[in-house]
Amino acid sequence: MNTQFTPYGEIVENLENYSDMVDWFSEVGLIQKDEKTNFYDEMNYYKEIINYRTLLRNSFKDYLQSNLLLDNLLEITNNILLESKVHPQIIYKNDSYILEFVPASTMYNVLLTKIAIEVIKLLNSSEFKYLKKCDNHKCSLYFIDTSKNHSRRWCSMEICGNRSKVSNFTKRKKNQVNN
Ligand SMILES: [Zn+2]
Numbered sequence: 309m310n311t312q313f314t315p316y317g318e319i320v321e322n323l324e325n326y327s328d329m330v331d332w333f334s335e336v337g338l339i340q341k342d343e344k345t346n347f348y349d350e351m352n353y354y355k356e357i358i359n360y361r362t363l364l365r366n367s368f369k370d371y372l373q374s375n376l377l378l379d380n381l382l383e384i385t386n387n388i389l390l391e392s393k394v395h396p397q398i399i400y401k402n403d404s405y406i407l408e409f410v411p412a413s414t415m416y417n418v419l420l421t422k423i424a425i426e427v428i429k430l431l432n433s434s435e436f437k438y439l440k441k442c443d444n445h446k447c448s449l450y451f452i453d454t455s456k457n458h459s460r461r462w463c464s465m466e467i468c469g470n471r472s473k474v475s476n477f478t479k480r481k482k483n484q485v486n487n
Contacts, residue, residue: 326350329357329419338422345418353417360384360420364427368450372441378431388424392416444468 323329333339347353363381370376393412398405409425411418430436430452438453442463449463462469 323358326354329354333419333422338426339419343418344414347418349417353419356417357420357423360388360423365448365450368439369441372439381427382431385424385427388417388420389428392418392421392424394421394425442468 323332330339330345333345334341339345363384367378367381371378389409391413393416394409395412397408397410399408400406409428411421411425435452435454438458440451440453440460442449442451443461444463447463447468449468451460451463453460
C-alpha cells in the first residue's frame with residue numbers, strides 16, 4: 309500500500325494529460341500493459357481524476373489537522389465503486405486466496421475506479437492510523453508510516469529527509485570537535 313500510495317502524491321503532480329496518467333498507473337502496477345485504457349471521454353476522465361486527487365488531499369489534511377471525519381470522501385468513493393459496479397472476487401495468487409475488487413462496468417472511468425479501490429483498501433487497513441503528512445511544510449505529500457516504531461517524519465529520506473539529515477550530521481561533527 310505504501311509503495312502505491314506515496315508515489316501517487318509525488319508523481320501525480322506531474323500529470324498533464326490522460327496519457328501521462330496511463331503511464332503512471334502502468335509504472336506503479338495498477339494497470340497491466342495490455343489493459344484497455346483508451347476512451348472517447350479521456351478529457352473528462354482526466355478532470356475527474358484530478359478532482360478526486362484534490363478531494364483526497366483536502367480530506368486527509370482536515371482529518372489530520374482538524375480531526376474531521378472523512379464523510380465526503382467516503383460518499384464520493386462509494387459512489388465511484390457503485391457506478392463502476394465494483395464487486396469482490398476471490399483469486400488464488402502466490403499460494404494463497406486473495407480478495408480482489410473488480411469493476412464490472414467498462415463504461416466508466418477505469419483509472420478513477422482503480423484509485424478508489426486503493427483508497428478503500430487503505431482506509432480499511434490496520435495501517436491507516438499511521439497516515440502522516442511529510443514534516444517538510446513545503447512538501448504536500450502524505451504517507452503511511454510503516455517504520456518499526458512509527459517515527460518516520462518525511463515522505464522520502466532522499467528528498468525531504470536529506471536536508472535534516474545533513475544538518476544533524478553537521479551538529480554531530482561540531483559536538484565531536486567540542487568534546
Ligand atoms: Zn516530503
